[in-house]
Amino acid sequence: MVFPFPFSAIVGQNDMKQALLLAAIDPSLGGVLVFGDRGSGKSTAVRAMAALLPPMKVVAGCSYHCDPAWTASQCVEGCGLRSGAKPKAETVPVPIVDMPLGATEDRVVGALDIEKALTQGEKSFEPGLLARANRGFLYIDEVNLLEDHLVDLLLDVAASGENVVEREGLSIRHPARFVLVGSGNPEEGELRPQLLDRFGLSVEVSTPKDIKTRIEVLKRRDAYEQDREGFIAEWQAEEEKTRKKITSAKNRVAKVEVPDAILETAAEFCAHIGADGLRGELTLMRASRALAAYEGKKSVTVKHLRTIAPSALRHRLRRDPLDETGATVRIERALDEMLPQ
Amino acid sequence: MSDADLTDLDEDELRTVLWQDSLSAAALYAVAPRALGGIVVRGHAGPVRDAWLDKAKRFLPEDVPLRKIPGSISDDRLLGGLDLSATLSQGRAVASTGLLSEADGGTVVLPMAERLAARTTAHLLTALDTGSVSVEREGVSRKLPARFGFIALDEGIGPDERPPSGLVDRAAFLIDLENLRYGDIADSLVSPENVWEARALFPHVVLPDSIVESLGHTAIALSIPSLRIAILALAAARAAAALNGRTEVGPEEAQLAARLVLLPRGQGMPEPPAPPDEEQEEAPPEDSQDPEQNQDDQKDPDKAEDDKVLEAADALLPDGLLRDLLMGRGARNRARSNAGAGQMRESPRRGRPAGIRPGNPKAGYRLSLVDSLRTAAPWQPLRRRQRPDAPVAVHVRPEDFRVVRYKEQAQSVILFIVDASGSAAFQRLAEAKGAVELLLADCYVRRDRVALIAFRGTLAEMILPPTRSLTRAKRVLADLPGGGGTPMATAIDAAIGLALDIRRRGETPILCFLTDGRANIARDGAPGRPQAKEDALVSARALAALEFTTLFIDTAPRPQDAAQALARAMDARYLPLPVADAKSVNTAVRASL
Numbered sequence: 033m034v035f036p037f038p039f040s041a042i043v044g045q046n047d048m049k050q051a052l053l054l055a056a057i058d059p060s061l062g063g064v065l066v067f068g069d070r071g072s073g074k075s076t077a078v079r080a081m082a083a084l085l086p087p088m089k090v091v092a093g094c095s096y097h098c099d100p101a102w103t104a105s106q107c108v109e110g111c112g113l114r115s116g117a118k119p120k121a122e123t124v125p126v127p128i129v130d131m132p133l134g135a136t137e138d139r140v141v142g143a144l145d146i147e148k149a150l151t152q153g154e155k156s157f158e159p160g161l162l163a164r165a166n167r168g169f170l171y172i173d174e175v176n177l178l179e180d181h182l183v184d185l186l187l188d189v190a191a192s193g194e195n196v197v198e199r200e201g202l203s204i205r206h207p208a209r210f211v212l213v214g215s216g217n218p219e220e221g222e223l224r225p226q227l228l229d230r231f232g233l234s235v236e237v238s239t240p241k242d243i244k245t246r247i248e249v250l251k252r253r254d255a256y257e258q259d260r261e262g263f264i265a266e267w268q269a270e271e272e273k274t275r276k277k278i279t280s281a282k283n284r285v286a287k288v289e290v291p292d293a294i295l296e297t298a299a300e301f302c303a304h305i306g307a308d309g310l311r312g313e314l315t316l317m318r319a320s321r322a323l324a325a326y327e328g329k330k331s332v333t334v335k336h337l338r339t340i341a342p343s344a345l346r347h348r349l350r351r352d353p354l355d356e357t358g359a360t361v362r363i364e365r366a367l368d369e370m371l372p373q
Numbered sequence: 374m375s376d377a378d379l380t381d382l383d384e385d386e387l388r389t390v391l392w393q394d395s396l397s398a399a400a401l402y403a404v405a406p407r408a409l410g411g412i413v414v415r416g417h418a419g420p421v422r423d424a425w426l427d428k429a430k431r432f433l434p435e436d437v438p439l440r441k442i443p444g445s446i447s448d449d450r451l452l453g454g455l456d457l458s459a460t461l462s463q464g465r466a467v468a469s470t471g472l473l474s475e476a477d478g479g480t481v482v483l484p485m486a487e488r489l490a491a492r493t494t495a496h497l498l499t500a501l502d503t504g505s506v507s508v509e510r511e512g513v514s515r516k517l518p519a520r521f522g523f524i525a526l527d528e529g530i531g532p533d534e535r536p537p538s539g540l541v542d543r544a545a546f547l548i549d550l551e552n553l554r555y556g557d558i559a560d561s562l563v564s565p566e567n568v569w570e571a572r573a574l575f576p577h578v579v580l581p582d583s584i585v586e587s588l589g590h591t592a593i594a595l596s597i598p599s600l601r602i603a604i605l606a607l608a609a610a611r612a613a614a615a616l617n618g619r620t621e622v623g624p625e626e627a628q629l630a631a632r633l634v635l636l637p638r639g640q641g642m643p644e645p646p647a648p649p650d651e652e653q654e655e656a657p658p659e660d661s662q663d664p665e666q667n668q669d670d671q672k673d674p675d676k677a678e679d680d681k682v683l684e685a686a687d688a689l690l691p692d693g694l695l696r697d698l699l700m701g702r703g704a705r706n707r708a709r710s711n712a713g714a715g716q717m718r719e720s721p722r723r724g725r726p727a728g729i730r731p732g733n734p735k736a737g738y739r740l741s742l743v744d745s746l747r748t749a750a751p752w753q754p755l756r757r758r759q760r761p762d763a764p765v766a767v768h769v770r771p772e773d774f775r776v777v778r779y780k781e782q783a784q785s786v787i788l789f790i791v792d793a794s795g796s797a798a799f800q801r802l803a804e805a806k807g808a809v810e811l812l813l814a815d816c817y818v819r820r821d822r823v824a825l826i827a828f829r830g831t832l833a834e835m836i837l838p839p840t841r842s843l844t845r846a847k848r849v850l851a852d853l854p855g856g857g858g859t860p861m862a863t864a865i866d867a868a869i870g871l872a873l874d875i876r877r878r879g880e881t882p883i884l885c886f887l888t889d890g891r892a893n894i895a896r897d898g899a900p901g902r903p904q905a906k907e908d909a910l911v912s913a914r915a916l917a918a919l920e921f922t923t924l925f926i927d928t929a930p931r932p933q934d935a936a937q938a939l940a941r942a943m944d945a946r947y948l949p950l951p952v953a954d955a956k957s958v959n960t961a962v963r964a965s966l
Binding site: 069070071072073075079130132135138144173174177218219222238239240241243246247249250251253254257258 | 408491492495496498499502503507538539542576580582585586588589590592593598599600601602603604607608739742841842843844845
């Protein structure tokens with residue numbers, strides 16, 4: 033058994049933790065991009081999500097993690113829902129699927145099951161990583177080094193929530209709703225702006241420079257290495273608290289009100305800083321709503337907008353690859369100008 | 374031994390210490406391979422490395438696995454999956470275990486780690502991080518434990534040929550056997566029995582807070598940003614205590630850990646630590662960035678100057694120059710048609726289909742179903758007679774498999790060779806920088822990689838190894854100082870070396886010289902114009918013989934014969950960077966403000 037480091041025990045990195053939580057609350061936010069130094073806890077945070085998120089009900093034995101509450105039409109062949117009988121349900125942890133850098137396209141989208149085709153003459157579909165990630169997270173470390181066409185494909189599927197396979201005589205579509213989490217170190221290569229724009233939230237992390245924080249990280253990490261089970265037990269209460277907040281936020285997020293005035297402010301703000309396209313505005317609104325739900329609020333306020341704006345918009349400003357003006361700084365300045373505290 | 378003592382040693386004594394340190398690292402690793410991650414051993418294959426490896430292996434218990442992972446390993450051998458041949462011949466699913474799960478509890482050895490394939494690295498790192506491998510292939514769905522450490526043998530030459538950084542970041546120890554001689558080999562001060570006893574003691578060793586703090590501070594003082602390294606240092610200190618038969622880490626062990634784990638990664642001058650601030654945790658991430666980036670709106674005279682230069686260069690450099698060059702149009706006097714955008718090379722997956730051949734689809738190639746069945750077809754009656762009761766419609770055997778071959782365009786690496794000498798610096802270095810930045814933007818759009826060699830004084834130095842990071846390229850360029858002589862021949866030689874290196878890696882180098890071509894330092898470092906010129910021409914002809922695509926941008930105030938002659942000798946496209954009229958540039962800048 034593997035015990036991941038508890039999410040709540042991660043010191044600092046609040047931007048990243050917040051973005052991951054918001055994506056868990058509202059998966060339609062469209063993925064999270066985490067850029068920063070090596071060894072700043074990116075992988076740790078993502079892997080910790082598996083233990084943190086409330087487990088989910090799935091149709092027993094379904095390769096796509098279909099929800100038993102779905103109707104048969106939402107599902108694909110081979111799943112218990114199709115038979116018409118009430119399917120057997122089982123509870124599983126939310127899948128966090130690692131996408132290795134060298135993954136080929138057919139491993140990702142799925143392909144014809146060659147063995148079955150040749151040995152038994154049967155045409156059947158072998159689901160890929162996208163099927164496994166359905167209703168969970170798909171994590172790509174070093175997304176900036178991934179082939180562009182694969183990133184593009186992933187973003188496409190993440191946006192549509194459906195994987196369409198048309199190859200080798202197969203014609204299959206199956207649900208693939210997942211939160212795409214990409215991480216990388218910009219020093220090792222950059223992501224094309226077109227792809228940047230398609231991620232919902234983007235956060236920048238760095239290893240803490242403050243000595244106290246660093247020592248605290250070391251102490252917790254050491255305690256964890258020394259006695260994993262004990263350390264996890266120690267943080268159990270904290271994890272449970274966060275888990276409850278996520279569950280309650282998930283249930284309420286659709287009911288959180290977004291006042292017209294806030295919508296207008298968000299639109300004006302996006303126009304002001306030059307984040308063109310509706311995507312920025314939409315993400316800003318949705319993420320603010322998820323944040324309000326997480327905080328237990330009934331409606332979105334300017335404060336939520338302020339908190340979300342940097343991560344929702346910073347990766348949509350860059351136009352010129354040579355312009356290094358810190359996007360975050362530009363947003364902060366515009367916030368102070370337009371939405372003074 | 375403390376660090377102060379090390380500086381007093383003579384060379385022979387230092388080598389003795391290095392050898393003992395390398396053995397200490399091996400012993401510490403053997404105490405707790407999983408907690409210490411691994412060892413990266415730099416050095417050529419040879420008696421010293423063999424002796425080290427032999428001694429290191431003796432520290433490891435005999436009953437735990439020790440597996441070698443060849444660079445060419447296939448995914449299903451690494452991770453496990455369905456045994457395709459056995460499945461087909463037996464007519465039922467036969468699973469195979471992968472090397473990573475077979476290495477559980479032990480150590481994997483990675484020969485030629487500097488050439489490890491990206492996909493193999495990715496699988497290794499995931500297994501190291503999670504301690505398990507997930508096999509989800511062909512209906513086989515298993516999660517197996519894979520808790521192992523690694524010994525990576527790094528045979529790289531030069532500072533830029535290194536094992537994958539993810540791997541280096543997870544190894545506690547970086548040891549360098551490069552400079553050790555056969556005579557330095559000596560017995561270890563630690564016996565294997567010590568190590569085996571320490572293994573049992575390791576989980577019970579206590580690490581006092583004061584030690585955690587002192588190692589944390591040391592890591593910061595050495596400018597090691599990655600917290601992973603600091604965590605590895607803690608584990609090393611603990612292993613050292615276990616080796617000494619103690620249950621609490623003392624200062625002596627902490628010192629050893631600092632010397633073996635932290636010191637080899639020190640990144641130079643200590644950085645002033647940030648003031649302990651309560652709000653630090655809440656601070657938005659831009660606080661941690663380069664402060665320069667945050668002051669973009671402040672009136673910074675240097676910056677404004679740079680911008681002017683950039684704009685000037687923008688106006689003066691022909692549009693799409695790089696693109697033209699890559700299309701082969703720029704390569705004059707050339708009959709070759711492959712000048713430019715990457716040579717063709719064979720690839721398992723991408724590019725244009727280029728025929729069918731027998732092969733195993735597991736090796737990353739795509740199976741051609743129709744051709745495989747076509748191959749199997751003539752044998753059907755015979756095979757049916759051999760196995761009349763096999764429940765299959767078509768009798769297919771592994772040898773029938775046909776895979777599709779693809780050819781893809783290799784990536785290009787644009788190699789800038791920038792003249793930072795006095796003659797160029799005082800006239801046009803800033804403009805040359807501007808020109809390079811514009812060309813860099815062009816590369817960025819094309820997803821090429823770039824590298825930078827700067828030359829001045831008597832040296833040509835690679836200041837940026839091939840990278841796709843524009844941020845880094847820009848920073849390096851901004852920090853480039855000017856002044857000194859023009860060692861033209863040395864620069865061309867360095868460019869040839871790097872270009873050959875790039876070609877060996879399967880990528881296509883494109884060279885771009887920015888210089889006035891006025892050589893005044895000979896190859897041997899001696900000043901003197903005639904000899905320097907002669908040397909430069911010899912090097913240029915050697916370059917021409919290699920038939921790389923080359924561009925020569927003359928940065929002199931007015932085009933000159935010497936530069937043109939040099940460009941001709943290189944068989945390069947010659948392009949004078951036109952004179953910028955300072956007045957009109959100023960007007961243009963003011964107008965745009």
